[in-house]
Amino acid sequence: MPSPIPPCGIARSASSRSSAAGRPHSAPWERTEARAFAFFAIRKHGNTMLDPKRLRNDIETIAAAVGRRGFELDVEQFRRLEERRRDLQTETQRLQHERNERSKRIGEAKARGEDIEPLKSEVTEIAGRLKEAEAELDTLQAEIEEFLMGIPNPPHDDVPTGDDEEDNEEVRRWGEPPAFDFEPRDHVDLGARHDWMDFEAAVRVAGARFVVMSGAMARLHRALIQFMLDIHTREHGYREMYVPFLVNAASARGTGQLPKFEEDLFVTAGDPAYYLIPTAEVPVTNLARDRIIEAGQLPMRMTAHTPCFRSEAGSYGKDTRGMLRQHQFEKVELVQLVAPERSWDALEELTGHAEVVMQRLGLPYRVVTLCTGDLGFSAAKTYDIEVWLPGQQRYREISSCSNFLDFQARRMGARWRNPQTRKPEYLHTLNGSGVAVGRALLAIVENYQQADGAIAIPEALQPYMGGAEFLEE
């Protein structure tokens, strides 16, 4: 039976990036959403973001790995909880068995026309004890879930240990920062020409962290989107997707925005609430939620252009000038769903796909491996692509490419059927920006600026701009 999901696939994660180290996490049990999800996880998938079996068998290794990201896993606490859980669960199941057996016997006795009253009172007594045991077990399991939910994805061995972006490891550079024989301006100054970028208008219409673009600049923005989508669909084998920009809570949970990072999201007022997507990763990766995908359909490579909405809570005062950090921006996203053994290769490929965009645009960039302190909560490894910004004289993130292994798949129930075992198993998810449109735009403006304030158009983009070599009007 054909899956409604088209064959294709890559993924990324700016959102999941919201960090393990950066933000103080509130304890899960302090939030009702976390509790609700804990039950959800138990009932729906019976697991959490980490493989519970692996935790039981090899908790020391996991503790050491997440310890590298500054996360202290309380091994003793876990063992205590687990021991109690095992006893309680065994007892509960014993009582359930007892009840089932005796109820069955009542049915048989009744069929024979015997007196069933004494049997009934017996089962009633068992049911009473069972109810208590079940309630206690529920409470305990919720507690364990809360404990597990707070554990980040153990970083891959390759990931350098570090505190913040200072400790990220440069992998490679491409291109040379342009040498200007004049003082380069930033995109805010350059964008003021012809009202190409109007931040004041945006404040009147919406507020801070928005932009209004007009004329050739608006067209350039649109051209970039077409350009990127064409590359990924025609050359890299991705299927173009159009997806909802508002998602339900289950999807926000699936990719990890909820429950921990709710304050990063915009939410609608109605009931049920919708969440404005902070990245296309959310609707696209969730296409696989609660599904079993046939092996022949993997790898699934999907690309989507979407707006992204972020509250940017906690980044007050950061990057307030210009359009580097906005509440609304656009992105062409790459998402891949792959068989587990393929995911590390897929991460290299996916990162390469994003790099092609940079190279075609002639934008100097470097690739860094995020250190443990900068790594997003759900990612096992992330490459950031950073573009050179003459206005800031430094490299800034323009794409973030991550392998989540089975971390996301586990919590959203995204599986594939392993031909070897014939069993459904969790698949691996990846995603990456290919690339952020707004940031690509301002990178072009700054890197292609002329002494007189004119902006040249990268050659590869000219066909998308009616053949023009400079932004006009």
Added chain:
RNA sequence: GGAGAGAUGGCCGAGUGGUCGAAGGCGCUCCCCUGCUAAGGGAGUAAGGGGCUGAUACCCCCUUCGAGGGUUCGAAUCCCUCUCUCUCCGCCA
């Protein structure tokens, strides 16, 4: 917004209180037959969790028929609440 119907395994679809984890079909796996192909015959085939174990092998057990709660000795089946889907009407594109 008004009225009605429905939600069952990878998919379709039976099933109105016990022997139903669930008929049948499709799909899939293995075997047989057929000189390729097509067709045919047989067997098997839900997921999650726990226990046991060197074991992701057997075996035993528990849970799950949209979600949650209730009635009952016993619930896919009865009751309540919620969510979603479909059809018709209205409304708006």
